[in-house]
Amino acid sequence: MTLNRSLARGLFLAAVALFFGLGALRYPIGRMDHAGPGLFPLMISILLxxxxxxxxxxxxVAGGPGLDFKVRNIGLILAALCAFSLVSRFLNMSAGIVVMVFIATAAGSNYSWKRNLVISVGLLAIAFIFQKFLGLNLPLL
Incomplete structure (x- = not known):
């Protein structure tokens, strides 16, 4: 049996579910009529x-395309995260989001600066909503 994309996704999801499920067991579960703090993460972990x-x-059973690692793409995603961190620290988070999007999308199969602009605007809108309505302290400007 070779490692294919579906199998790799499933194993990764299982690891995440196990990690958070075991973490949820450290908290009281409670009952369905009086839930404890560990019930919700445990339920989500079970579903996952x-x-x-x-x-x-x-x-x-079905197999699928093989799993191949593209070192260039992994490097671009890591560079995008590092660039986001550095630009956010020295300039502001809004610029960091835009830089991250433009670098990370270079890892895809087709690059479109128009699509990158739309994605950036969408992420900036979400960040502003988090800042204004949820009161998160995000250095957007």
Whole structure:
């Protein structure tokens, strides 16, 4: 059995579900009529685990395209995250978001500066909503 994309996705989802599910067990679960702080993350982890199981089964039974690592793309995503951090620290987070989008999308198959602009505007709108309505201290300007 070779590692294909579906199988790799399923294993990754299973690891995330297990990590958060085990973390949720450190908190009181409570009952369904009086939930404790660990009930919601445990329920979400169980649901994610079921999705992971279905994805693993699909990957084993149906197969799929092989998993290949493109070092260039991994490097671009890491560079985008580093650029976001540096630009946010020395300029502001709005500029960091735009820089991150323009670098990260270079890892895709087709590059469009118009699409990057739309994505940047959407992410900036979400960041402003988080700042204004949720009261998060984001250095956007």
């Amino acid at each position: 685990g079921l999705v992971a199981l279905a994805t693993i089964v699909r990957g084993v």
